[in-house]
Amino acid sequence: xxxxxxxxxxxxxxxVAQAKKNALEKLRSRQLMAYxxxxxxxxxxxxxxxxxxxxxxxxxxxxxxxxxPCHVKDPNDFLNKLIxxxxxxxxxxxxxHQDLAKKRK
Amino acid sequence: MTTGxxxxxxxxxxxxxxxxxxxxxxxxxxxxxxxITIVTNLETFKKFKPLGMINYKLVENSTTxxxxxxxxxxxxxNKERALAYEHSPYxxxxxxxxxxxxxxxxxxxxxxxxxxxxxxxxxxxLTGKNMILxxxxxxxxxxxxxxxxxxxxxxxxxxxxxxxxxxxxxxxxRNLYRIKYINYRNDYAFAIALHQLNLGNRIxxxxxxxxxxxxxxxxxxxxxxFKYNNDVNFTTGQDVHVMDKxxxxx
Numbered sequence: 001x002x003x004x005x006x007x008x009x010x011x012x013x014x015x016v017a018q019a020k021k022n023a024l025e026k027l028r029s030r031q032l033m034a035y036x037x038x039x040x041x042x043x044x045x046x047x048x049x050x051x052x053x054x055x056x057x058x059x060x061x062x063x064x065x066x067x068x069p070c071h072v073k074d075p076n077d078f079l080n081k082l083i084x085x086x087x088x089x090x091x092x093x094x095x096x097h098q099d100l101a102k103k104r105k
Numbered sequence: 106m107t108t109g110x111x112x113x114x115x116x117x118x119x120x121x122x123x124x125x126x127x128x129x130x131x132x133x134x135x136x137x138x139x140x141i142t143i144v145t146n147l148e149t150f151k152k153f154k155p156l157g158m159i160n161y162k163l164v165e166n167s168t169t170x171x172x173x174x175x176x177x178x179x180x181x182x183n184k185e186r187a188l189a190y191e192h193s194p195y196x197x198x199x200x201x202x203x204x205x206x207x208x209x210x211x212x213x214x215x216x217x218x219x220x221x222x223x224x225x226x227x228x229x230x231l232t233g234k235n236m237i238l239x240x241x242x243x244x245x246x247x248x249x250x251x252x253x254x255x256x257x258x259x260x261x262x263x264x265x266x267x268x269x270x271x272x273x274x275x276x277x278x279r280n281l282y283r284i285k286y287i288n289y290r291n292d293y294a295f296a297i298a299l300h301q302l303n304l305g306n307r308i309x310x311x312x313x314x315x316x317x318x319x320x321x322x323x324x325x326x327x328x329x330x331f332k333y334n335n336d337v338n339f340t341t342g343q344d345v346h347v348m349d350k351x352x353x354x355x
Contacts, residue, residue, distance in 0.1 A: 025310065025311065026340075034214045037219040065309045066309075
């Protein structure tokens with residue numbers, strides 16, 4: 001491979017890496033979710049926490065992103081909302097990921 | 106409880122901020138569907154195209170500040186923002202620069218939570234060149250006043266009183282926090298006030314930005330296309346602070 005092709009390859013990889021970074025920032029931003037006047041990220045950590053606590057108690061407290069306590073009185077409702085938002089953001093990220101994979105081939 | 110958007114918009118001899126505000130209003134209507142109040146001066150007000158239901162508040166603005174823009178020093182009318190607490194007719198206000206373009210409903214999520222004041226403390230440069238943040242610009246934990254959500258509480262009232270005080274004695278605070286730039290910047294005034302009062306929440310995700318050396322070459326209601334050097338890229342579904350002030354001029 002000559003230096004011109006290597007440069008092209010490098011440029012393409014930079015572009016793809018940046019597109020991925022931008023899409024991940026967009027995903028994180030879209031995962032911000034208000035619940036009971038508290039702010040949560042609808043990410044795997046929150047989903048796992050709520051899912052685990054739900055198995056032990058009908059209502060419980062969790063900390064939001066600003067470390068404020070939130071009383072979760074209806075865990076099923078909260079968990080459904082978290083999963084819905086999480087999957088909505090991941091679906092759009094997955095589409096972009098596929099486009100990027102095609103670009104790399 | 107009312108929620109609305111408050112914007113400050115003053116044309117300068119060099120830049121047509123009213124064009125940016127017109128575009129900004131379209132985006133707010135599409136994604137946030139909130140009432141909008143624009144604080145402006147008579148001269149700028151006359152240039153606005155009819156925008157439907159907007160609350161205008163006319164003021165006489167201070168004209169003593171400047172900023173660097175694309176290698177030139179240009180006029181910058183940014184001091185009225187310290188009066189946002191008095192100017193806002195809303196219980197929950199999204200105070201927004203007219204060069205911040207909304208392409209999602211994320212701000213609504215933030216507005217529906219409990220806080221006194223909330224703003225960004227990090228930025229994400231969409232070009233990947235990290236052109237936004239300089240090094241050692243101050244000893245302050247910096248915040249970005251571009252989008253500031255606030256509720257009318259005693260704490261917020263104290264923050265805005267502090268900002269007015271900082272504006273009046275800016276050279277003192279600039280020395281105290283070793284701020285590199287001489288001109289008055291709201292980002293620093295807000296950061297100093299929050300630091301002094303130990304108040305304010307941070308928006309957990311960074312503010313997406315395009316530096317002033319990036320040209321916006323196309324846009325629609327869902328996103329924008331931008332160009333830096335010879336690289337063309339786009340963003341959709343993501344709110345973005347665009348520092349190219351001329352892209353709405355047509």
